[in-house]
Amino acid sequence: MEQSIYRSHILVCGGTGCVSSGCKQAQDALKDELAKHDLTSEIKIVETGCHGFCEKGPIMIMYPEGVFYCELTPEDMPELVEEHILKGRTVERLLYTEPNSKKSIPSYEEIDFYKKQQRLVLGNCGHMDPESIEEYIATGGYEAIGKALTEMTPEGVIEEVKDAGLRGRGGGGFPTGLKWQFAAGAKSDKKYVICNADEGDPGAFMDRSLLEGDPHRIIEGMMIGAYATGADEGYVYVRAEYPLAIERLQKALDDAREYGLLGENIFGTDFNFDLHIKAGAGAFVCGEETALMNSIEGKRGMPRPRPPFPAEQGLWGKPSNINNVESYANVPNIIRDGAEAYKAIGTEGSKGTKVFALTGKINNTGLAEVPMGITMKEIIYDIGGGISDGNKFKAVQIGGPSGGCLPEELLDLPVDYDSLIEVGAMMGSGGLVVMDDSTCMVDVARFFLNFTQSESCGKCTPCREGTKRMLEILNRITSGEGKDGDIEMLERLAENIKSTSLCGLGQTAPNPVLSTLKYFRHEYEAHIYDEICPAGACEDMLKGYVIDEDACIGCTACARVCPVDAIEGNVKEAHVIDLDKCISCGACVSKCKFDAISQA
Amino acid sequence: MKSLEELRKLREKAQKDIQARKTSNKPKVIIGMGTCGIAAGAREILKAVMAEINKRNLDVIVTQTGCIGMCEKEPLLDVQMPGKDRITYGNLTTDDVSKIVVEHIVNGKVVEDLAVAKLED
Numbered sequence: 048m049e050q051s052i053y054r055s056h057i058l059v060c061g062g063t064g065c066v067s068s069g070c071k072q073a074q075d076a077l078k079d080e081l082a083k084h085d086l087t088s089e090i091k092i093v094e095t096g097c098h099g100f101c102e103k104g105p106i107m108i109m110y111p112e113g114v115f116y117c118e119l120t121p122e123d124m125p126e127l128v129e130e131h132i133l134k135g136r137t138v139e140r141l142l143y144t145e146p147n148s149k150k151s152i153p154s155y156e157e158i159d160f161y162k163k164q165q166r167l168v169l170g171n172c173g174h175m176d177p178e179s180i181e182e183y184i185a186t187g188g189y190e191a192i193g194k195a196l197t198e199m200t201p202e203g204v205i206e207e208v209k210d211a212g213l214r215g216r217g218g219g220g221f222p223t224g225l226k227w228q229f230a231a232g233a234k235s236d237k238k239y240v241i242c243n244a245d246e247g248d249p250g251a252f253m254d255r256s257l258l259e260g261d262p263h264r265i266i267e268g269m270m271i272g273a274y275a276t277g278a279d280e281g282y283v284y285v286r287a288e289y290p291l292a293i294e295r296l297q298k299a300l301d302d303a304r305e306y307g308l309l310g311e312n313i314f315g316t317d318f319n320f321d322l323h324i325k326a327g328a329g330a331f332v333c334g335e336e337t338a339l340m341n342s343i344e345g346k347r348g349m350p351r352p353r354p355p356f357p358a359e360q361g362l363w364g365k366p367s368n369i370n371n372v373e374s375y376a377n378v379p380n381i382i383r384d385g386a387e388a389y390k391a392i393g394t395e396g397s398k399g400t401k402v403f404a405l406t407g408k409i410n411n412t413g414l415a416e417v418p419m420g421i422t423m424k425e426i427i428y429d430i431g432g433g434i435s436d437g438n439k440f441k442a443v444q445i446g447g448p449s450g451g452c453l454p455e456e457l458l459d460l461p462v463d464y465d466s467l468i469e470v471g472a473m474m475g476s477g478g479l480v481v482m483d484d485s486t487c488m489v490d491v492a493r494f495f496l497n498f499t500q501s502e503s504c505g506k507c508t509p510c511r512e513g514t515k516r517m518l519e520i521l522n523r524i525t526s527g528e529g530k531d532g533d534i535e536m537l538e539r540l541a542e543n544i545k546s547t548s549l550c551g552l553g554q555t556a557p558n559p560v561l562s563t564l565k566y567f568r569h570e571y572e573a574h575i576y577d578e579i580c581p582a583g584a585c586e587d588m589l590k591g592y593v594i595d596e597d598a599c600i601g602c603t604a605c606a607r608v609c610p611v612d613a614i615e616g617n618v619k620e621a622h623v624i625d626l627d628k629c630i631s632c633g634a635c636v637s638k639c640k641f642d643a644i645s646q647a
Numbered sequence: 648m649k650s651l652e653e654l655r656k657l658r659e660k661a662q663k664d665i666q667a668r669k670t671s672n673k674p675k676v677i678i679g680m681g682t683c684g685i686a687a688g689a690r691e692i693l694k695a696v697m698a699e700i701n702k703r704n705l706d707v708i709v710t711q712t713g714c715i716g717m718c719e720k721e722p723l724l725d726v727q728m729p730g731k732d733r734i735t736y737g738n739l740t741t742d743d744v745s746k747i748v749v750e751h752i753v754n755g756k757v758v759e760d761l762a763v764a765k766l767e768d
């Protein structure tokens with residue numbers, strides 16, 4: 048039968064974010080509506096992966112017009128079909144509204160959140176059916192492995208990846224080509240390639256989105272890695288909390304086998320390769336490469352000492368190459384389009400793009416892929432739409448539990464591996480948490496340390512006990528019990544833990560404390576010596592608010608907002624707060640135009 | 648998969664399936680689907696356009712628009728070739744569709760006797 052062309056495709060986001068906001072129900076309603084109007088043969092519904100804008104989900108894009116609709120409900124579907132599909136009129140009220148200008152934007156490319164992005168790795172995510180190997184092939188998929196196998200030597204592939212300057216996206220930023228060269232150089236009858244999809248950083252979901260939205264890209268990247276290093280078997284280690292990613296990947300593996308893209312004599316060469324999925328139990332330390340390999344082998348997920356490095360003795364003692372999901376996802380483009388094209392993007396030491404998960408006190412949260420070297424300011428203000436609720440920026444946390452907090456002065460910093468390390472943060476896997484002036488930096492440090500402390504596997508004393516001591520001190524400081532010498536103690540412990548822990552977890556766990564001490568030391572001092580939390584966030588420390596009688600002009604603005612009537616005073620006379628009544632809500636502070644109110 | 652040739656053949660076939668998602672530099676057919684357009688048989692015109700495009704294996708954007716204020720000439724259909732003026736055809740029957748597709752979209756020649764308006768790009 049002649050295959051027929053649909054006049055319009057409706058791309059419905061079926062990523063985890065949109066599933067939880069109800070895209071399935073909306074899709075069902077859409078199907079009913081299309082059937083009702085006898086449109087099913089003209090209009091095709093394609094379920095895609097994540098667009099990175101999950102906060103606005105459920106999302107649909109209508110082609111050929113490319114109109115972007117968001118926050119859809121099943122009830123919107125009759126109007127959408129009637130107006131958009133039948134009459135060709137854009138449904139204004141379902142478009143995305145720019146938070147600052149309040150304008151509604153019809154096309155995807157015109158939305159500020161997407162304008163400054165450069166979606167190469169995420170290029171297919173949200174724009175194709177991740178369960179269709181044909182669609183991946185239609186976008187040029189599997190061309191790169193075909194080219195590698197039939198036109199390049201393994202050494203040639205490694206040279207190309209080295210030349211492209213690709214560095215690991217899993218945190219450390221180690222040059223990928225060099226890593227492959229080590230594994231290629233190891234002599235063995237058996238080698239493995241492993242994909243690290245453990246993604247343990249709180250708030251990170253770029254690897255999940257890639258696996259859900261474009262699984263074949265990961266498979267192809269791993270195949271190229273296997274050919275380059277001489278492996279014939281691979282594992283993708285995915286956390287078990289990612290059922291949809293596992294399901295899509297499984298479908299992709301099945302299809303690739305059916306097309307002979309996995310198996311034996313691929314592309315008519317003597318290259319054989321197959322892949323397995325291993326679902327991980329979700330401990331943060333299992334993302335560490337040696338712990339991960341232990342976990343695949345069925346042992347407890349505890350790190351092993353290195354050397355020997357995985358490239359010499361990895362999985363089951365065999366030479367193994369391990370990379371992050373996003374690292375592999377970059378590879379097909381490099382091989383297909385060449386290192387030159389790839390290198391054109393990025394900075395001297397960091398090439399290509401990086402995907403970030405933007406969260407926190409920011410207008411547009413979601414996944415953003417940006418060229419390396421973009422400034423933090425551009426990410427936060429242009430893509431992220433600025434600080435939410437009109438509040439003031441205070442800090443941005445980058446790199447997850449191993450990373451650091453950067454202050455306003457560093458907003459013009461180019462985002463690349465080396466600049467970030469220089470200022471005491473790190474790229475990490477790409478978490479970006481934006482904080483405003485209501486955030487207490489000591490409390491932020493405490494949050495991250497609490498996370499790493501509870502995730503420590505317990506093998507090394509400094510990591511196990513040292514982080515516990517540090518956490519105790521931070522708990523004391525944030526509850527108003529801090530004492531002289533605490534800061535120095537924190538610094539000593541931090542240096543000790545960093546230099547004596549076995550794995551990256553311990554080695555980086557103190558970073559959030561050290562970076563906040565570096566840029567926000569005054570907040571620690573205010574807690575300890577002045578017994579106040581400048582952000583007004585540490586509840587135990589709030590003793591109420593006082594009015595400076597010299598600054599107060601008696602405008603009564605404060606008294607009118609106080610929910611418990613704690614403020615007294617006559618018009619044009621200094622007001623007074625009754626500390627017995629004050630519940631420290633802070634409402635009066637922001638109302639006072641004369642900065643007369645501060646913490647007691 | 649035995650060779651790059653095989654992959655490329657597969658790709659060509661697969662690209663046809665997703666061509667509706669490419670929006671730039673393609674011929675565009677715009678069908679008037681206002682109330683009177685639909686009443687005058689615009690749906691049938693649209694179906695005929697789709698059938699013709701399928702039959703000839705063309706890569707064309709087919710989209711629709713609301714009332715353009717020429718209700719008396721419905722059904723209406725506009726053709727816009729990349730970089731060219733947008734030509735409006737009116738008073739159409741399904742039999743005219745084939746002619747417009749062949750002459751204008753395939754051969755690039757405006758079908759003067761059916762054209763009712765020209766919009767400068």
Ligand SMILES: Cc1cc2nc3c(=O)[nH]c(=O)nc-3n(C[C@H](O)[C@H](O)[C@H](O)COP(=O)(O)O)c2cc1C
Pocket residue numbers: 214215216217218219220221223243244245246247248331332333334335336337369370371372374375476550551552
């Ligand atoms: C505690 C800890 C957790 C880690 N978690 C992850 C993770 O979730 N995903 C990941 O790709 N790498 C993680 N890493 C880094 C891996 O050990 C390893 O460096 C990485 O997978 C290498 O891939 P790349 O070179 O492509 O970045 C973690 C490291 C440590 C110390």
Ligand code: SF4
Pocket residue numbers: 332349350502503504505506507508510511548549550551552553554
């Ligand atoms: S540093 Fe911490 S997490 Fe890493 S091996 Fe030692 S105890 Fe375990």
Ligand code: SF4
Pocket residue numbers: 591592608609610611612613614624628629630631632633634635636
């Ligand atoms: S902080 Fe809240 S409760 Fe206290 S005086 Fe101000 S408005 Fe009243």
Ligand code: FES
Pocket residue numbers: 060061062063064065066096097098099100101102104106
């Ligand atoms: S899941 Fe739909 S935009 Fe992320």
Ligand code: FES
Pocket residue numbers: 679680681682683684713714715716717718719721
């Ligand atoms: S409804 Fe067709 S031109 Fe007015």
